[in-house]
Amino acid sequence: MSVLKVSNLSKTFGGIRAVTDVNLSIEKGEIIGLIGPNGAGKTTFFNLLTGIYNPTSGEVVYDLNRIISTRDLKPYKITHYGIARTFQNIRLFQNMSVLDNVLMGFHNGLKYGIASALFKLPSYYKTEKNTFEEACVLLDKFNLLDKKDEISKNLSYGDQRRLEIARALAAKPKLLLLDEPAAGMNPKETKELKELITWIREAFELTVIVIEHDMSLVMEICERIFVFDYGILIANGTPEEIQRDERVIKAYLGGEEQC
Numbered sequence: 001m002s003v004l005k006v007s008n009l010s011k012t013f014g015g016i017r018a019v020t021d022v023n024l025s026i027e028k029g030e031i032i033g034l035i036g037p038n039g040a041g042k043t044t045f046f047n048l049l050t051g052i053y054n055p056t057s058g059e060v061v062y063d064l065n066r067i068i069s070t071r072d073l074k075p076y077k078i079t080h081y082g083i084a085r086t087f088q089n090i091r092l093f094q095n096m097s098v099l100d101n102v103l104m105g106f107h108n109g110l111k112y113g114i115a116s117a118l119f120k121l122p123s124y125y126k127t128e129k130n131t132f133e134e135a136c137v138l139l140d141k142f143n144l145l146d147k148k149d150e151i152s153k154n155l156s157y158g159d160q161r162r163l164e165i166a167r168a169l170a171a172k173p174k175l176l177l178l179d180e181p182a183a184g185m186n187p188k189e190t191k192e193l194k195e196l197i198t199w200i201r202e203a204f205e206l207t208v209i210v211i212e213h214d215m216s217l218v219m220e221i222c223e224r225i226f227v228f229d230y231g232i233l234i235a236n237g238t239p240e241e242i243q244r245d246e247r248v249i250k251a252y253l254g255g256e257e258q259c
């Protein structure tokens with residue numbers, strides 16, 4: 001079975017049809033791009049995938065160790081199911097250190113109980129030490145270890161975006177949803193981000209869905225691309241197929257011939 005199967009999914013806000021009758025499925029290990037003009041319904045689709053919105057109709061089913069369907073989807077539960085996401089507007093704990101942000105990401109997976117923490121039993125110290133070491137390894141991979149004690153809001157925009165991904169990975173997800181990870185990045189940072197996403201897919205055995213306006217990122221690292229326009233999934237294919245698709249050229253690229 002697919003990691004994710006979406007059937008006839010729709011969401012309306014009053015008279016606005018943000019997502020209309022979307023059907024798609026995603027296989028384990030894919031990097032999927034989600035593109036479309038502003039207001040096409042991409043973020044609404046992510047919010048439906050993560051239980052922030054209930055669908056007006058249709059269904060979302062995950063196969064991640066266990067089957068999770070629409071009624072199980074609650075924003076506070078998705079980390080436990082193995083789903084992590086980043087946001088269009090960076091949502092770090094701005095006044096906490098870089099290290100503490102990543103430690104927070106590990107929080108859901110910590111194994112010691114309240115008694116261990118309250119009475120500072122050996123299991124508490126062992127778990128804390130292991131978590132600290134794991135966080136440092138993660139930060140090292142993201143080139144953020146030398147900044148671990150800096151306050152997050154003082155990082156460059158590119159570093160903040162990478163920290164948000166590192167924190168998401170600390171929860172040990174199987175599926176990672178990235179909402180415009182390259183937004184605000186310069187070309188050098190975007191190039192590094194492409195390599196980072198490709199690397200984390202392998203290293204963490206992830207399936208990745210990325211919403212992105214940066215066409216170079218989407219075309220270079222995604223195996224398949226879904227194109228939304230006015231809430232409708234108008235195309236689904238490889239980067240080459242998407243670049244040739246007449247509906248995409250017309251609807252998304254305003255009639256231009258190249259992506």
Ligand SMILES: Nc1ncnc2c1ncn2[C@@H]1O[C@H](COP(=O)(O)OP(=O)(O)OP(=O)(O)O)[C@@H](O)[C@H]1O
Pocket residue numbers: 013016017018036037038039040041042043044045
């Ligand atoms: N909570 C909401 N209430 C009312 N309308 C909403 C809500 N969320 C989204 N919309 C509307 O749904 C449509 C799709 O918006 P959405 O943010 O999903 O698009 P998007 O493709 O992510 O756009 P962008 O690329 O600009 O982020 C838009 O018309 C938007 O105004």
